[in-house]
Amino acid sequence: MEDEYELLEATIGLGVQICKFTSIEEYTEILGDFSYSLDDVAKKLLKILKENNAPNNKFPCLRRYAIELAIWMMESNAPSISDFKSGNLKNVLTMVAETTSDLENFHFFSGDVGVAKHPQTISSLVLKAKRLLA
Structure with missing residues (x-):
């Protein structure tokens, strides 16, 4: 299970970076090439x-990347918002906010010690996602 989460963290993190330079239409087309839909991605992120439900030292950015991709999807495609609402993302985000670790605010590590911080805290990402759901 641990290996699966490490791979998910890397894959979603890469996806977030790619999405910064692509449109929702291109993203949907790429997903279709692999027999996935935006709905499938929304369900997987949820x-x-x-x-x-708690931060993990082995994959400290997994929850951050999942929230960042969800935000991009909601900002780029209004139907994604309903997918996240029906999946109860707001309550899930509340749980993330209650269990946030300072470790989740770093993107470079030396062992278990954070070296370089993300420009946005995970708490600010949670607030942004909640606003998009409102």
Whole structure:
């Protein structure tokens, strides 16, 4: 399970970076090439956030990346908002906010010690996602 989460963290993190330079239409087309839909991605992101109800030192950016991708999807495609609402993302985000670790605010590490911080805290990402859901 640990290997799966490490791979998910890397994959979602890369996806977030790619999405900064692509449109929702291109993203949907790429997903279609692999027989996935935006709805599938939304469900997977919700599942990841629900299963990881606390930060983990082995994959400290997993929840952050899941929230960042959810935000991009909601900002880029209004139907994604309803997918996240029906999946109860607001309650999941509340749980993330209650269990946030300072470790989740770093993107470079030396062992278990954070070296370089993300420009936005995970708390600010949670607030942004909640506003998009409102």
